[in-house]
Amino acid sequence: MTAILGGGISGLSAAHYALENPKLAPLVILEASNRVGGWIRSIKQPDGTIFETGPRVIRANSHDLLNLIEELNLSSKVIPIKINHPAAKNRYIYTDNVLHCLPNSLKGIITRNTLLNRSLSSLLWNDFKATKVHKDDESIYSFVQRRFGKDVSEKMVAPILCGICGGDIHQLSAKSFMTNIFETEQKYGSVFMGLVQKKFSNILNIKKEKETKLGNTNKTQKVVKSNNTSLHLVERARKEKWSVWGLEGGFEKLPQTLAENITKRGVNIKMKHNCERITFNKNYVELIVNGNVEKYSHVISSLPAKNLANLIQKQHPELSKELYSIPTVTIAVVNLQFSENVLPIDAFGVLIPPKEEIPILGIIFDTCALPQNSKMTVLTVMMGGAWFEKYFGKCSSEEHLKMVAVKYTNQLLSINEDPKTYNVSILKDCIPQYIIGHAERLTRIHDYISAHKIPLALCGSSYHGVGVSHVILSAKEAVSNINQCMI
Numbered sequence: 001m002t003a004i005l006g007g008g009i010s011g012l013s014a015a016h017y018a019l020e021n022p023k024l025a026p027l028v029i030l031e032a033s034n035r036v037g038g039w040i041r042s043i044k045q046p047d048g049t050i051f052e053t054g055p056r057v058i059r060a061n062s063h064d065l066l067n068l069i070e071e072l073n074l075s076s077k078v079i080p081i082k083i084n085h086p087a088a089k090n091r092y093i094y095t096d097n098v099l100h101c102l103p104n105s106l107k108g109i110i111t112r113n114t115l116l117n118r119s120l121s122s123l124l125w126n127d128f129k130a131t132k133v134h135k136d137d138e139s140i141y142s143f144v145q146r147r148f149g150k151d152v153s154e155k156m157v158a159p160i161l162c163g164i165c166g167g168d169i170h171q172l173s174a175k176s177f178m179t180n181i182f183e184t185e186q187k188y189g190s191v192f193m194g195l196v197q198k199k200f201s202n203i204l205n206i207k208k209e210k211e212t213k214l215g216n217t218n219k220t221q222k223v224v225k226s227n228n229t230s231l232h233l234v235e236r237a238r239k240e241k242w243s244v245w246g247l248e249g250g251f252e253k254l255p256q257t258l259a260e261n262i263t264k265r266g267v268n269i270k271m272k273h274n275c276e277r278i279t280f281n282k283n284y285v286e287l288i289v290n291g292n293v294e295k296y297s298h299v300i301s302s303l304p305a306k307n308l309a310n311l312i313q314k315q316h317p318e319l320s321k322e323l324y325s326i327p328t329v330t331i332a333v334v335n336l337q338f339s340e341n342v343l344p345i346d347a348f349g350v351l352i353p354p355k356e357e358i359p360i361l362g363i364i365f366d367t368c369a370l371p372q373n374s375k376m377t378v379l380t381v382m383m384g385g386a387w388f389e390k391y392f393g394k395c396s397s398e399e400h401l402k403m404v405a406v407k408y409t410n411q412l413l414s415i416n417e418d419p420k421t422y423n424v425s426i427l428k429d430c431i432p433q434y435i436i437g438h439a440e441r442l443t444r445i446h447d448y449i450s451a452h453k454i455p456l457a458l459c460g461s462s463y464h465g466v467g468v469s470h471v472i473l474s475a476k477e478a479v480s481n482i483n484q485c486m487i
């Protein structure tokens, strides 16, 4: 009997993948709150308008997630946003009192842009000149300014990271957040030269693979039909050039449908079941749930690392300390609905570099990407993150947060109208921060678990990626790790 802790998208996905192994059955999900979905939440207004307080769009290269969408019969609800759509092409950064569009074409890359006052292609030269410095890890700020310049770090990369995780690039780890680029520099001495070499060897490998496959097919004289059914959405996304996609009716449809699906397949989802302590014994795991003892053979935890740290603190203080050291930030999300199209530009949204000292992280133009009703506009203002304490520590009433959101939509986008409706959510500790040394910490955590033969697998946003598609992949891998323990 396996306990899955947490009924957010990673816990639900872990159950979905664990259903493939009968040895893990029966499966029980323990969820502390009275709903599934965790940070994924779509609030329906009385007029049918949807306010997303968490994720709304997902990148098109999220293959496991697109396959899951198909398995759940949600394909018809997918709203693709193709690469030439304004919400895919236009991303703005507000600095020095001006909105700057990030370069989005070849011409934009080779000509001088207003944000940096130089062309993006000039970064090639910076990267070429920069000397390689051997590092196990370093801050994103340090890495980017060393290779491309301080302006790129402060004006371009800092706001992008605010948009991804509300984090401060002086603390975030280059190795964990820009793994490919960081490792490319460490291996080849230059990011661009390394990427070119990698691309070239990939092309050669693909060519070799194709030749080997062709040889094998000729040998067996068999034409093997490819099973494309499960790849259908993935193929569509590629052929139709999707950039990102959303879900009709709100993103919460995904965890809700997944919960219904796995319940029908035998998973017992227990809501309002707060796991308070875990003790690993020789042949079983003892959980204290709402004050009662429950026994399981394995545990898959999808809880934020800090929450899990509390549960195992007594028995495994060393592991608990490592888990506790993965910090989180709090984000205030203010959804604003206006009765008309009030946006001066069509775009995904605008991000603000922290150096501007403006108390918002960015504004998402929801209805540009996912229109709900042709006349009205929905915007989401994100605030706080690594700077929550600085700007709102002592004054975080809903009224104040709404006032700040309205003030800055007015200042940045010249929207003078008052919103028709709004919603304020304070998402406490909602996004883990992969700070310098995160990758080494994960290695220590995994080594500890395997050295002590603890029947515990970890998934969720605290470890290998903060996005929805990352946590679904982490759930798939957690189940595969538990399977390996059982061999």
Ligand SMILES: Cc1cc2nc3c(=O)[nH]c(=O)nc-3n(C[C@H](O)[C@H](O)[C@H](O)COP(=O)(O)OP(=O)(O)OC[C@H]3O[C@@H](n4cnc5c(N)ncnc54)[C@H](O)[C@@H]3O)c2cc1C
Pocket: 005, 006, 007, 008, 009, 010, 011, 030, 031, 032, 033, 036, 037, 038, 039, 040, 053, 054, 055, 056, 057, 058, 273, 274, 275, 276, 302, 303, 304, 307, 331, 333, 427, 430, 431, 459, 460, 461, 466, 467, 468, 469, 471
């Ligand atoms: C504002 C915001 C915007 C985002 N936007 C995007 C986006 O556009 N695209 C994208 O890909 N990702 C986005 N994300 C990230 C995405 O939402 C997360 O990666 C994902 O929801 C994490 O899911 P999870 O299941 O791992 O964790 P959670 O959603 O945190 O779920 C964990 C669950 O565990 C439960 N729990 C906690 N403690 C206990 C306990 N002791 N016992 C039992 N249950 C417990 C909680 O109640 C919760 O339901 C966004 C996140 C936020 C906060």
